Amino acid sequence: MAFSILPALDVWQGRLAVATSEGITPAGAFDGDPVAAARAAVAAGARALHLVDLDLAFGGIPGLDVALFRAVAPGATLQVSGGIGDAATGRSYLAAGADRFVLGSFALADDRGTLAGVVVGIEVDGGRIRARGAGRPDDSAGLDLMSTLGWLHAAGAPAFLVTSIDRVGGLAGPDIDLVRRVARAGRPTFAAGGVRSIEDLRALRAAGAAGAVVGRAALEGRIDLGEALAWAEA
Secondary structure, three states: OOOEEEEEEEEEOOEEEEEEOOEEEEOOHHHHOHHHHHHHHHHOOOOEEEEEEHHHHHHOOOOOOHHHHHHHOOOOEEEEEEEEOOHHHHHHHHHOOOOEEEEOHHHOOOOOOOOOOOEEEEEEEOOEEOOOOOOOOOOOOOEEHHHHHHHHHHHOOOEEEEEEHHHOOOOOOOOHHHHHHHHOOOOOEEEEOOOOOHHHHHHHHHOOOOEEEEOHHHHOOOOOHHHHHHHHHO
8 A cells, every 4th residue: 555755844934944842943955945845845756745834833824825836736735734723724725726734633622513624633742632833722731632533533534644742843753652543543644743764654654654744854865755755655
């Protein structure tokens, strides 16, 4: 079975950036140009891009220009993320040319309506689902992981993007056990956070993941994106 690799482009005020648990820092790859990075990813064989609107995630105001990426990646699937808290915000990205969006974890406590057509973000810290970025609730207790996965499955959530919060932007390796637990919920599960090598991608596939978001490691050349994409399609 093919394994989906989504090169991640985190965009802050129009420039490439790296978002970690400690904040946002500029990224030097491609001289900070996210469109150039997108063009290179597509040239390497990427069929999908994971675009993160850090302006929305950390500032509360959308700033991602989806049309720029659609112009250089006309045939790629564009998935937008970044603390999207409601379907209306997500649909605005679809109207701009994106193919799908990730509903942020902080929407889960209040919104149990239809989830068709979205990827549900499962952001986990300390074994519980916890929201990040602007608009997050004040309640720091978070949500129980397994019970939340249960009602999401019952509600018809089509897919999950599980993020290990403490590994985002780092190169410590993915949380394989977490991904395995989420994948057991029976929905296509994509992993984010900590991926640093093709060996990590192999481990994620073995754990039941349908794909993975690869960010810093690909931008910095630690992972040969072309090689990884060829492996994923084999």
